[in-house]
Ligand SMILES: CC(C)=CCNc1ncnc2c1ncn2[C@@H]1O[C@H](COP(=O)(O)O)[C@@H](O)[C@H]1O
């Protein structure tokens with residue numbers, strides 16, 4: 001039938017066509033429904049249904065329930081073959097949504113039954129990035145190796161070593177380290193030596209910080225490193241039980257915050273879109289970057305997150321463009337690549353703003 005252009009899908013189109021930078025995307029949380037279906041067909045004995053791997057629109061879950069979802073997804077993805085397909089699909093889908101630069105992050109996993117090791121896991125993700133590049137996809141991809149805070153100090157140290165090895169051996173694909181995992185488990189302070197070691201060897205650091213309330217002491221310690229970027233930072237400011245000293249540190253270091261609206265609302269750490277802390281930091285003129293967190297689990301897209309931020313806070317298209325452009329400078333990419341990306345934004349600008 002004829003295509004009816006309503007105001008709504010015209011805005012969809014604008015934010016999809018706008019070039020974007022995605023800096024906070026967990027690989028296994030970014031798996032789309034169509035890829036999940038392929039995985040379910042490979043493993044019918046698992047009897048997994050879609051409502052176990054994604055949180056649909058209007059639904060909310062407790063943080064704990066959200067983390068259960070990752071367990072189910074991890075069951076579906078337990079071979080190098082799965083990882084290769086998943087990573088390639090995820091990269092392709094980000095490219096289709098207009099993402100020109102993507103920093104994926106993922107926790108190396110081993111599986112005794114399938115023979116997958118943490119090293120082969122990372123190797124396979126890098127192979128997926130290489131293949132996408134060779135296929136000519138219009139997207140640059142880099143990798144952050146994730147430390148799961150639940151796994152403790154020893155695993156963290158080994159993970160840092162693994163990340164360091166890959167940083168040195170893979171022509172710049174591995175650029176940094178991420179600290180993530182259930183924020184209610186373990187204390188980030190215990191992981192300071194591992195994070196410090198990563199920083200000292202040249203890995204960039206993106207740390208999930210104050211994602212839940214009552215982590216002032218932990219955040220204080222982690223901010224002293226200091227990290228290169230902050231994931232969420234939902235409860236940093238005093239108005240929500242954080243502390244002015246935390247805000248001061250973040251602002252003094254000009255540390256960019258990675259903000260994920262849908263993730264925070266569906267995970268119920270933020271009560272509504274209009275109460276999202278994006279506004280607090282935006283009004284201060286502090287560097288922020290809009291991200292998806294777990295595009296598959298939370299059923300979103302980066303273009304949707306931009307549109308959501310624009311409509312929630314009445315921000316103009318020019319303001320949103322400016323946010324996406326500034327994000328280039330918050331990437332962990334080398335300066336040469338940042339310059340190429342700035343050039344790309346410059347060339348695309350006229351096609352979006354006639
Ligand atoms: C539950 C909820 C609201 C999620 C959003 N907030 C998050 N906070 C901390 N760690 C996360 C979050 N989302 C994903 N992760 C991490 O990313 C992993 C999944 O991707 P991967 O296996 O590392 O490739 C999860 O097991 C978890 O360690």
Ligand SMILES: [Zn+2]
Pocket residue numbers: 024026180208231293
């Ligand atoms: Zn995250």
